[in-house]
Amino acid sequence: MTFDKQSFFIGIIGSGPIGLECGLHALKHGYQFIIFESGDDIANNIRLWSHVQLFTPLHMNVSLLGKDLLKKDHDNNAFLTGSQYIECYLRPVSYHLQPNIRLRHQVISIGRYHTNRFIILVENKDSGCEEYFIVDCVIDASGTYNNPNFVGPNNVPAINERALRIQIPSPMTYLIPNFKYEQLAGKRIVLIGKGYSAATSALYLAKVKEAYPETQLYWIIKQSINDLPYCKNPEDPLEQRRQLTDNINQIYADKRIFTDIYVNTVVTKLTYSTSSTKVDITLDSSPPKVLCNIDYIIANTGSQPDRNLYANLNVQECYRSKGPLALAVKLLSSSNADCLKQTSHGRNSMLTTEKNFFIVGNKSYGKQTNFILQVGFEQVNDVFQLINEQY
Incomplete structure (x- = not known):
């Protein structure tokens, strides 16, 4: 047959x-x-x-x-x-x-x-x-x-994160931003993550900071870092990726761009204010830390x-x-x-x-x-x- x-x-x-x-x-x-x-x-x-x-x-x-x-x-x-x-x-x-x-x-x-x-x-x-x-x-x-990962410990959602995911409009995005620079001028912005998406977002935020110096940037990285966040590989066959790595390591080392960088740190709670439309971010750090009155969160956590x-x-x-x-x-x-x-x-x-x-x-x-x-x-x-x- x-x-x-x-x-x-x-x-x-x-x-x-x-x-x-x-x-x-x-x-x-x-x-x-x-x-x-x-x-x-x-x-x-x-x-x-x-x-x-x-x-x-x-x-x-x-x-x-x-x-x-x-x-x-x-x-x-x-x-x-x-x-x-x-x-x-x-x-x-x-x-x-x-x-x-x-x-x-x-x-x-x-x-x-x-x-x-x-x-x-x-x-x-x-x-x-x-x-x-x-x-x-x-x-x-x-x-x-x-299907982005959550920002909490080991991909467990941070407290209130699930609600922020479905809120419209939301102060939180899991995407690489594509706003006009002036939309973020003077804002308090937190970047979470350490992959190449986060690197691309950090490069974008550095340009926002250059155009609008009053903008305050914070970077939260779950992993511990010895020196630079991205390993340099001169033999990387992907030239675009190699160039991004070099650029982002320079930005990381430049203390004028990010107000604070928190490494080996996990987000545990997101507290959203409906009246101010801002977010307080609680960090699982020692000593405990809360980043207050954040306008935007960019979560590039894979x-x-x-x-x-x-x-x-x-x-x-x-x-x-x-x-x-x-x-x-x-x-x-x-x-x-x-x-x-x-x-x-x-x-x-x-x-x-x-x-x-x-x-x-x-x-x-x-x-x-x-x-x-x-x-x-x-x-x-x-x-x-x-x-x-x-x-």
């Missing part, structure tokens, strides 16, 4: 570069598919940092399947911002995949349906209605950026996978990285410190303990932060080889 690929239905979660790549492969191999995107437009996670420049040039962020869909006037060596990358590459790819993309469709939960199929509960944000989709395979490419989506499935995870176990074992045992020399770890590393459920892209790395798009494209190719082998 010949298997009809048109009868095999794949549900893809997320319309970022990896989710769209899944769509290209599904189209190439003749499978039915649907791409669920919770946002108003494709690549919703990238839109959250659309003003930020990528560390890698365009040619590293385009797949073999997608390269022919690029806008013709592109520069392969250009370092694009998030929005430029969307319009140059992801937009043309998405046109190729219409009408299989469902915008404003939020995946709520995934479970098994009978023996070997899946049921996906999806909320249509336009109608407010929920509906089920029955599929044969689920590929989760939803990323992590829309992100992690939203595992609630597949909580009803039997997906075995790594206790350290929170990523799928087979891939996590390969990643944690890898000795390659150069992220650009990474490759996918083979088809079997993409298998989970649920047949035909796959996690790809940034989310597959769990809490690890060295994911690059080239690896994600290879992962998608591996996944479709696994699917094709079954049928």
Whole structure:
């Protein structure tokens, strides 16, 4: 009996570069598919940092399947911002995949349906209605950026932090800021975090301080620091990242920019005043410290996978990285410190303990932060080889 690929239905979660790549492969191999995107437009996670420049040039962020869909006037060596990358590459790819993309469709939960199929509960944000989709395979490419870590101890929310997250308008953001400088002039601003997102925010705040010297800046870092916050690596293959590291270390050492920098310090409580719209920040420091009358909080404390989506499935995870176990074992045992020399770890590393459920892209790395798009494209190719082998 010949298997009809048109009868095999794949549900893809997320319309970022990896989710769209899944769509290209599904189209190439003749499978039915649907791409669920919770946002108003494709690549919703990238839109959250659309003003930020990528560390890698365009040619590293385009797949073999997608390269022919690029806008013709592109520069392969250009370092694009998030929005430029969307319009140059992801937009043309998405046109190729219409009408299989469902915008404003939020995946709520995934479970098994009978023996070997899946049921996906999806909320249509336009109608407010929920509906089920029955599929044969689920590929989760939803990323992590829309699930930021809390600022409290070990990702436990600081007291009152959850309320501030959903407050509109809120004095707290987990994004890299993109305000006009004058909007922050003379304000008291706290930056929390020590990753490259925090470094980008610190660089932005330094420019605000330069333009408006009366602005007061504070930086809270959970980790202890011996000398400088970012390790200098003259051999870093990513020139943009190396330059950011040098710049931010200079800013850290310049005592005129940040009024105070608190290291090895955790936020334990956020007290918001509805009358003044300001926040008091309680620090778990010795001696105890409260930063009063803060106008804005920029929390760049990283992100992690939203595992609630597949909580009803039997997906075995790594206790350290929170990523799928087979891939996590390969990643944690890898000795390659150069992220650009990474490759996918083979088809079997993409298998989970649920047949035909796959996690790809940034989310597959769990809490690890060295994911690059080239690896994600290879992962998608591996996944479709696994699917094709079954049928």
